[in-house]
Amino acid sequence: MKPGDTLTVMAESLSKHGDGIAVYDGVEIHVAGLLPGETGDVSVDYVSKQRPRAHGQVLVRRNTHPGRRPPPCPHHGRCNGCALMDMDLTSQRQLKRVELERTWGLLVDRLVGDEHDGRGYRYSAKRVFAGSPGRIKLGSYMRGTHNVADMQGCLVDHPDIVACADELAEVASELRAVPYDETDGEGDLRYAWFKTDGHGHVIVAIITAEPCNSAVHDVAARLQQPAGIAWGTNCAAGNDMRGATLRPLRGRQSVEIDFGELTAHFGPLGFLQPNPIIAAAAYHDLVRVPAGGALHGKVALDLYAGAGVTTRLLRRSFQHVGACESFPESARALGCEPMLVEEFLARILADAHHLHRNPELVIANPPRGGLGTTVCDQLNELNAPRLHLMSCSPASLVEDLRRLTGQHGRYRVIGARAFDTLPQTNHVEVVVWLVGRSD
Ligand SMILES: C[S@@+](CC[C@H](N)C(=O)[O-])C[C@H]1O[C@@H](n2cnc3c(N)ncnc32)[C@H](O)[C@@H]1O
Structure with a gap:
């Protein structure tokens, strides 16, 4: 097998990135655009020299998974956050159970999920600042790179968080704040971490690389949406979002989350199951x-x-x-x-x-x-x-x-x-x- 080859394969499972995994002559091929059970003509892009692994893309799909749907999110493909966006929720859940059993040998008595459409459920979300002064975007790293995919209007984040993130990107752009660049270590605004109580109250921790002359004060003064804002600084390499220090800038510094049987308070950087x-x-x-x-x-x-x-x-x-x-x-x-x-x-x-x-x-x-x-x-x-x-x-x-x-x-x-x-x-x-x- 070599790059440029065209093969016909059937995907048997799905990788964590949402690629179909097929096996051909003992080589595992990860195919973008193929769901488990789908057969396709695939062009091979890359063959590993270290292990029996290859990557490819589907050219022609010969059959269609019954749960396949047009991905509802416009960012799907660039943003890698939702690997199963191409499948309806019922098929996603079937697949999760099958994968637990087949890949990990974990037999579960059931998979508990809610009755909604699987959107707007994230009460905690992290975003990376990117773009350029005047054109700031908030998004997530694309697979294996420090390129950032825009997440404006993210479908799985709670609508309160979406509104806050949109406002933050807009205000930071208007103020011509400088997003941090991971590749050269230059810039100011780095990460934003939002938490909502699901009832209109959002707290946001803004992490900057700039420890003294950050634009965060001007940005925070202009934001209307968040109920509370905290500021942390982190100029170290790597993706640790928690930052070294955190100080309150204004408003409340925790949200109260309802867990049915009880409520609990979460600060800007504490772990909250999303x-x-x-x-x-x-x-x-x-x-x-x-x-x-x-x-x-x-x-x-x-x-x-x-x-x-x-x-x-x-x-x-x-x-x-x-x-x-x-x-x-x-x-x-x-x-x-x-x-x-x-x-x-x-x-x-x-x-x-x-x-x-x-x-x-x-x-x-x-x-x-x-x-x-x-x-x-x-x-x-x-x-x-x-x-x-x-x-x-x-x-x-x-x-x-x-x-x-x-x-x-x-x-x-x-x-x-x-x-x-x-x-x-x-x-x-x-x-x-x-x-x-x-x-
Ligand atoms: C998956 S979270 C679970 C938190 C909590 N049980 C919940 O469900 O909200 C894991 C927690 O372990 C903490 N943690 C990570 N490594 C730890 C360690 N070695 N010892 C103690 N706590 C740790 C993290 O700060 C985080 O709060």
Whole structure:
């Protein structure tokens, strides 16, 4: 196989970027414009020398997936945020379940999603400043580059956030502010991170590279839409949006989000699951048994607790809840010292009389990289009767499950459920219930 070849292939699955994946002569070809089950004549653009991988584009599609639709978003193709935009919502959800089982061996009893059209659900959104003075746009990095795709009118962001982002781009353009350029490290406005309560109140953190003479003050003075504005500076290379410092510029510095059973406050940079409506269903299940029954007891642990929604749910039925969170803003809101889970568990394991040494339930909702070897080893040593995990990455989840349920593991899986927190994208959140093994 070489660039320029034309092949006829059928896509069997979908890559995380939304390309159809076909296998031809042992080589995995990622084909833009082909959905699973579709066969096409494909021109090969690139063949890897390191591994059996190629990329291509469809020239002629010979059949059409029954769920294929014209992508409703005008930015689709340049903005890579919504890899499943070419499929209707029912087909997206079928595909997510199939991929969980076929690619990751994760069997879920159901995929929980809302009844809406899968739009306007994001209550938290990050954007990158780009363009030029007078023509600022807010968007996201295009795949594998620092080129920015415009996201004006984004269909999955909550309409409150769309309105704020549009106003911010307009005001920054009028003031001829300078967007930061990742390639040469020059410029001022870098990122904007929006959060809404879904009822018209948006807070925005504007991150600038310029620490002293930033246009952020003039921009903030002109913005009408946000209920609160904070400013952070970050001139380091890389895509870390949190910035080194954050100071309030005006208005409120948190939003109150409704999770059905309770409400919680989130500051400008704290972790907020982008879709609180479906996240609320996942949190509800995370603190219960698979059939829905509530758990009660003396001690429970909430690892990677964030702003503490699950901590507060656990406090309703456990006498002592030990919460661990490393991000200072969130840890402060929880009333605990910011700490890494590794350190938190090490302290508990080192002291046989520690209040949290024998928890009846441990829940953990780690970031994308998963728990990792150290935390899995510590959880095996802790040997709790119940361990409930929530994960946004099937890849790291299966690694963790191997460590927790394999030869040296102390647990076995009794159930798993998926949550469609991010419609139009291939992301899915999974809750897995484990119990201690008696052997
Ligand atoms: C996926 S979020 C979950 C937060 C919360 N449970 C929720 O659902 O809103 C992961 C959280 O873990 C925190 N975190 C990341 N690595 C950590 C570590 N090693 N120790 C403690 N907390 C960590 C992050 O700041 C973030 O708040």
